[in-house]
Amino acid sequence: xxxxxxxxxxxxxxALRWLRRNLFRSPVDALITIVSGLVVGYLLYRALRFxxxxxxxxxxxxxxxxxxxxxxxxxxxxxxVIIVLAVAxxxxxxxxxxxxxxxxxxxxxxxxxxxxxxxxxxxxxxxLILGALLLLAMAETVLPWLLVxxxxxxxxxxxLIGERIPDRVIVWTLFGATIVGALLxxxxxxxxxxxxVAIVAAATVAGGLRLAQPPAVVAWVLLGGASGLIALRADLxxxxxxxxxGLVGLLTVAAVLRMHQLPVSVPFWLVLGGLVLTISAVRLxxxxxxxxxxxxxMMNLFLAIAGISLCFPLGVLLALGRQAGNPTSSVTGGIITxxxxxxxxxxxxxxxxxxxxDSLTVTLLIAAAGFAAFGFFAGQxxxxxxxxxxxxxxxxxxxxxxxxxxxxxxxxxxxxxxPEDFNTPGLVVRAIVVFTLFTAAYVAEIVRGGLQSLPxxxxxxAQALGLSPVKTTFLIVLPQALRNVIPALVGQFISLFKDTTxxxxxxxxxxxxxxxxxxxxxxxFAGARLIPETTTFVMLVFWVGxxxxxxxxxxxxxxxxxxxx
Amino acid sequence: MTERNEGMGMSAGEAPAxxxxxxxxxxxxxxxxxxxxxxxxVVKRFGNFTALHDINLNVGRREVVVVIGxxxxxxxxxxxxxxRLEQHDGGxxxxxxxxxxxxxxxxxxxxxxxxxxxxxxxxxxHLSVLDNVTLAPxxxxxxxxxxxxxxxMALLTHVRIPDQAKKYPGQLSGGQQQRxxxxxxxxxxxxxxxxDEPTSALDPEMINEVLDTIKDLASExxxxxxxxxxxxxxxxxxxxxxxxxxxxxxxxxxxxxxFTDPQEDRTKLFLSQILSSSHSA
Numbered sequence: 001x002x003x004x005x006x007x008x009x010x011x012x013x014x015a016l017r018w019l020r021r022n023l024f025r026s027p028v029d030a031l032i033t034i035v036s037g038l039v040v041g042y043l044l045y046r047a048l049r050f051x052x053x054x055x056x057x058x059x060x061x062x063x064x065x066x067x068x069x070x071x072x073x074x075x076x077x078x079x080x081v082i083i084v085l086a087v088a089x090x091x092x093x094x095x096x097x098x099x100x101x102x103x104x105x106x107x108x109x110x111x112x113x114x115x116x117x118x119x120x121x122x123x124x125x126x127x128l129i130l131g132a133l134l135l136l137a138m139a140e141t142v143l144p145w146l147l148v149x150x151x152x153x154x155x156x157x158x159x160l161i162g163e164r165i166p167d168r169v170i171v172w173t174l175f176g177a178t179i180v181g182a183l184l185x186x187x188x189x190x191x192x193x194x195x196x197v198a199i200v201a202a203a204t205v206a207g208g209l210r211l212a213q214p215p216a217v218v219a220w221v222l223l224g225g226a227s228g229l230i231a232l233r234a235d236l237x238x239x240x241x242x243x244x245x246g247l248v249g250l251l252t253v254a255a256v257l258r259m260h261q262l263p264v265s266v267p268f269w270l271v272l273g274g275l276v277l278t279i280s281a282v283r284l285x286x287x288x289x290x291x292x293x294x295x296x297x298m299m300n301l302f303l304a305i306a307g308i309s310l311c312f313p314l315g316v317l318l319a320l321g322r323q324a325g326n327p328t329s330s331v332t333g334g335i336i337t338x339x340x341x342x343x344x345x346x347x348x349x350x351x352x353x354x355x356x357x358d359s360l361t362v363t364l365l366i367a368a369a370g371f372a373a374f375g376f377f378a379g380q381x382x383x384x385x386x387x388x389x390x391x392x393x394x395x396x397x398x399x400x401x402x403x404x405x406x407x408x409x410x411x412x413x414x415x416x417x418x419p420e421d422f423n424t425p426g427l428v429v430r431a432i433v434v435f436t437l438f439t440a441a442y443v444a445e446i447v448r449g450g451l452q453s454l455p456x457x458x459x460x461x462a463q464a465l466g467l468s469p470v471k472t473t474f475l476i477v478l479p480q481a482l483r484n485v486i487p488a489l490v491g492q493f494i495s496l497f498k499d500t501t502x503x504x505x506x507x508x509x510x511x512x513x514x515x516x517x518x519x520x521x522x523x524x525f526a527g528a529r530l531i532p533e534t535t536t537f538v539m540l541v542f543w544v545g546x547x548x549x550x551x552x553x554x555x556x557x558x559x560x561x562x563x564x565x
Numbered sequence: 566m567t568e569r570n571e572g573m574g575m576s577a578g579e580a581p582a583x584x585x586x587x588x589x590x591x592x593x594x595x596x597x598x599x600x601x602x603x604x605x606x607v608v609k610r611f612g613n614f615t616a617l618h619d620i621n622l623n624v625g626r627r628e629v630v631v632v633i634g635x636x637x638x639x640x641x642x643x644x645x646x647x648x649r650l651e652q653h654d655g656g657x658x659x660x661x662x663x664x665x666x667x668x669x670x671x672x673x674x675x676x677x678x679x680x681x682x683x684x685x686x687x688x689x690x691h692l693s694v695l696d697n698v699t700l701a702p703x704x705x706x707x708x709x710x711x712x713x714x715x716x717x718m719a720l721l722t723h724v725r726i727p728d729q730a731k732k733y734p735g736q737l738s739g740g741q742q743q744r745x746x747x748x749x750x751x752x753x754x755x756x757x758x759x760x761d762e763p764t765s766a767l768d769p770e771m772i773n774e775v776l777d778t779i780k781d782l783a784s785e786x787x788x789x790x791x792x793x794x795x796x797x798x799x800x801x802x803x804x805x806x807x808x809x810x811x812x813x814x815x816x817x818x819x820x821x822x823x824f825t826d827p828q829e830d831r832t833k834l835f836l837s838q839i840l841s842s843s844h845s846a
Contacts, residue, residue, distance in 0.1 A: 460650050461687035461746075465701035465753060466677040475704065479691050 050532065059530050060537045061138045063519045067537070070295015070510040076288045080298070081147060083281040085154050090277055092155040096162020097170055102559065124551065131544035278309070291428040295510030297541060303428070303511075304497040307435030311496070312489075314436060315443025316482075320473065321391035322444065323451050335470065340390060342372025391444070398441035403434070403499055407506035410434045431503040439496050446488045450481035483560050490553035494546045501538075512538050601626045601661055601757055601788045602647060608655035609642055609812075616642045618812045620656070624757075627786045631799040631820075634809035635835060640792040641684075643809070644759045647790070648679045661756055677705060680750030684762040686742045688734035688749070694721070695730040698749045706753065713752075720748040724778050740771030744778055751782075758782065760791040796839060800824055808832050 023033040060067070069080065112120075122129065136144055162170065282302075285294065294302065321336050349364035410430040454477060462472040482489075504511030510518070516534030519525065602624040609617040617639045624630050632640045645651045647658060649665055649672045658665040660675045688697050698717035702708040708716065721727045724744040726737075734742055743763055750758060760779065764772045776798050783789060783802045793799060799806055799820060806823040808816045808831075816829045827833050 455685075455687075457683060457685055457687035458689065461681075461683065461689070464648055464650065464676060464679070464681040464683075465749070466673055466705045467701060468673070468705075471704050475700065476689055480689075483691065 055533050055536075056525075056528065056530055057138075057533060057537075059519060059522075059525050059528075059533055061140070062524070063515070063522075064135065064138050064140075066296060066515050066519060067512055067541075068296045069298045070293075070515055072285075072294060072296075072298070073288050079284050079288070081150075083284060084147070085150060086277060086281070088151045088155040089158045090274065092158030093162040093170060095155075096159040096164075097167070099159070100163050124555065125548065127544050127547045127551075131541065134540075274309075278305070291426055292509055294428070296515050297512050299428075299504075299509065299511045300497070300500040303431055303435060303500040303503060304493070306432045307439060307496050307500075308493050310432065310436040311439040311443055314440040316447050316478070318391045318395060318440060318444035319447035319451060321387050322395065322448055336387060338372040340387065342368045344368075345371060395441045395444050398438055399445070401438075403438050404502050404506060406434050406438055407431065407503055411507045427507045427509050431500075431507060431509075435496060435499070435503070439492060442492050443489065446485050446492060447481060449488070450483075450485035451477065453484050454480055483557075486553055486557050486560070490549055494549050497545060497549070498542055501542075512541065599626045600624070600659070601628070602790070603659040604643070604647075604656065606656035607643070607646060607653050607658060609639075609646055609651060609653050616812050617646070617653070620812075620814060622807065622814060622817075624788060624790060626788055628804045629783045629787075629789045629791065629802055630805050630807055631803035632790060632792045632807045632809060633794065633796070633799060633835075634815075638809040639812040640809050641761050642812075644681075644761055644790050644792055647757075647759060648676050648681055650681075677753060678756045680753060680755035680758045682743070682746050682750055682758070682760045682763045684765050686734070686739070686746045686766070688742055688746055690734050692733075693730070694726075694732055694734065694737070694745050697734065697745060698752050701749070702752050716752060717748070720751050721745070723751075723781075724748045725774075738771060739767045740774045743767065743771075743775045747775075747778055747782075756788060758787055758789045760789065760793070762792050762794070764793065764795060794839075796824070808835065810835070 024030045065074075069077075072080070132148060136148060139145065282291075317336060317339060321340060345364045346368040349368065410433065411427065414430065458476055458480065459472055462476045463469075467475065501511060501513040503509075504514045508514065513535075516538050520528075520530055520534060600623045602622070604620050604622045607617055607620040608615065620639075620643060622630075622643075632643070634640050642651055646653045647660065647665075653665075661678055663671055663674050663678075665671060665675055688694075689700070692700065695714060695717050698720055699708075699710075699713040702713045702716060703710060718727055718730060721730055724747055726741050726744055729737055729741060729745070734745065737745065747763075763779065764775050767775060772795070776795060779789075779791065779798075780802055791799075791802070801820075803820050805817055806820050807814055808823070808827075808829075810831050816823070816827060816832045818827075823832075824836065827836060
């Protein structure tokens with residue numbers, strides 16, 4: 001503690017001593033201190049002058065809503081409000097349930113007063129709070145204020161609810177909300193909609209009361225079938241129908257499993273609910289304008305969320321594929337090979353649009369089935385090296401390509417790879433595909449690191465207990481491996497969020513950065529060269545998002561680490 | 566060649582050469598006389614190195630076999646072959662009549678019936694103690710959650726740590742962790758327990774609590790193979806002691822015989838080294 005210099009008796013203050021010891025220890029130190037101090041001071045002066053004196057921030061203030069949602073029709077704002085509140089409610093429930101789980105595992109937390117909790121929350125989320133306040137301060141109407149208050153209230157209330165109600169009720173609520181959401185969005189005819197929603201609500205309540213009784217399960221299955229039929233009848237694109245039917249299938253499977261008292265956990269329902277929520281949101285938001293009419297921060301956020309949620313499972317599969325070759329993971333190997341090989345023609349078929357009258361679709365589907373069957377049998381033993389080669393090849397190919405070039409290819413050169421009558425997907429879809437394929441390769445490498453960090457004894461212990469290779473992977477290996485790589489994964493997701501601006505640059509749709517570009521040519525600001533103002537604002541918004549993600553991931557990491565190692 | 570030597574006992578009147586033949590042959594069993602584990606001509610190679618040469622060993626139902634020997638002698642490899650954590654390259658392995666082959670169903674069948682306890686515990690750190698114990702019954706035996714938890718609590722009581730059920734493995738001492746590992750293996754209601762140096766990673770003061778648990782199991786009639794360096798334990802619990810060196814079974818015998826009147830020079834050398842370096846045996 002005590003410095004070796006000894007105690008000066010001449011009464012110099014502590015601050016002076018600190019200065020001398022750390023900044024002016026030798027003449028060279030002093031010189032460096034003075035020069036860098038001058039440089040930093042000058043830069044700081046210029047920055048402050050820009051922020052408070054010369055900057056013309058009215059360009060941001062006037063175009064605030066444009067920065068947030070682009071040219072989304074202002075009559076349709078209620079759609080965004082509904083989605084934002086639904087997301088807040090969903091996240092609140094999930095968080096509340098998570099808190100409850102932690103409490104069950106680690107005992108009740110020491111009670112803290114709400115003032116203390118509020119202060120902790122402030123310390124935790126100060127960048128987000130500050131950013132939100134800054135935006136609100138620039139708002140010209142009271143509506144944004146109301147929206148923020150509603151978001152905070154919704155998430156707080158649903159978090160409290162999620163903390164207090166039993167898991168079973170959450171499962172039922174999510175189940176009900178899932179179907180209600182799906183119906184609200186997809187059912188075209190108003191009276192039919194009302195009746196169905198009423199039935200679902202009644203079934204949900206009844207189910208919640210009677211819990212997993214067979215009549216409720218029958219009701220679920222009937223409802224699943226009904227919504228499936230509706231989805232088929234409704235005026236949807238083919239792949240939307242496939243998605244809906246897939247979800248209905250999942251719901252039915254889950255209901256049947258539930259009937260047999262097998263564990264269908266809250267996390268499963270949270271993931272399923274999240275999926276339905278995302279799809280419903282997309283459907284609701286694209287109805288008036290289509291994807292390409294979105295813009296601003298909403299666009300960047302959507303690209304990031306879609307990219308993150310799609311690239312993660314693909315990356316994990318690739319990592320498992322690259323790790324395969326261990327002879328004990330034979331069945332896993334078979335399944336993975338089947339998914340990878342069968343998925344390729346299936347994906348092409350879905351992207352082309354499934355049409356059973358079209359011979360190419362039929363060919364592709366048959367190819368998918370054949371590839372999958374081949375992959376399953378071949379992947380189990382002798383050809384695991386093939387699977388590994390496919391994974392390694394994919395990962396190394398993608399990691400050797402610049403993201404911007406991939407985006408440009410998908411923007412401009414995609415047409416050369418497909419037949420002329422091919423209906424190329426919209427720009428946003430293409431951007432999402434590129435982000436997914438690109439980030440999956442990096443996620444795969446991160447997850448592989450996590451897999452390798454696990455001691456071999458963990459797999460051995462699971463095998464010795466008789467757990468199948470698939471269960472060993474999903475119950476023992478992945479939960480630990482993923483927990484070990486949370487920081488790296490979040491880092492990758494942060495860079496994906498930031499890279500969404502590249503998509504705007506490559507493809508020219510109205511993301512936040514391009515909005516900034518466009519508004520500079522408005523009459524009021526033309527010729528004023530306000531590039532610093534708009535780019536600084538965009539930068540700040542991204543910084544708030546990224547720093548919040550990063551801090552929350554550190555917190556999650558600490559929480560998950562409690563008492564487990 | 567062993568037909569004339571029935572039973573386990575050593576008759577005093579036999580010539581020393583014949584007695585050597587009796588104890589060098591490990592296919593004779595103790596316990597109830599039915600074979601639970603049969604190893605015949607088992608060979609295991611790691612690259613050019615042969616870890617097990619022609620291992621023949623039969624373990625009877627309810628028999629406790631303790632395997633000792635210098636490190637690198639193939640003790641662990643042998644018992645790891647029995648539940649296919651290592652794949653043997655030659656010979657046959659049967660557990661309760663099921664032969665260990667490439668067929669994944671046979672492997673799973675044998676693993677379900679065979680509990681294993683590792684030197685380094687290998688508990689699952691992301692699961693609570695109770696979840697560690699109930700995982701396999703629920704996932705493999707398809708026991709409902711409540712029944713599995715009752716079973717788990719009963720087993721944790723059996724190994725004398727029911728109050729730790731909600732904790733995580735990292736919060737327990739080494740001895741407690743190893744007892745949880747034993748409970749976890751027992752939860753599958755195995756017919757055979759394999760112990761791979763269960764006390765080697767423990768602090769000295771925790772060794773006894775684990776050995777006591779294993780002794781309890783032995784007295785309840787569990788079929789067990791225990792690889793260990795604890796000579797006192799071997800002497801107390803074993804029906805037979807197997808001495809391995811350089812990938813072969815050098816000598817087999819009852820504990821009294823083994824520790825007081827070993828026949829092979831290699832055994833004598835090992836025992837003298839053990840006894841000079843430790844006073845516990």
